[in-house]
Amino acid sequence: VREKRLTLPPSEITML
């Protein structure tokens, strides 16, 4: 599961 998560792209950050 950890390896799968690490292959996912980092998320963007949105200011609200």
Added chain:
Amino acid sequence: ATLVRVVKNANTLGIAIEGGANTRQPMPRIVTIQKGGSAHNCEQLKVGLVILEVNGISLRGREHKEAARIIAEAFKSKEKDYIDFLVVE
């Protein structure tokens, strides 16, 4: 999980969120709280909390942009003068 009611007592909500479906952070997480925003004024939202629901709308499985849009629309809506966040550590 904890239900936090944020009263719209400032021009901005004042939080930055990171995360969403198909990213390393699967659920939106609060990464910044801006001084003077409604979130800062309510004193219950903290950096690091994960947002599960907004006004009863689940954010599970939603992409980052959609989750951000749901939160932004909840803040802009004139129906209520508050937003209910279901959050977890």
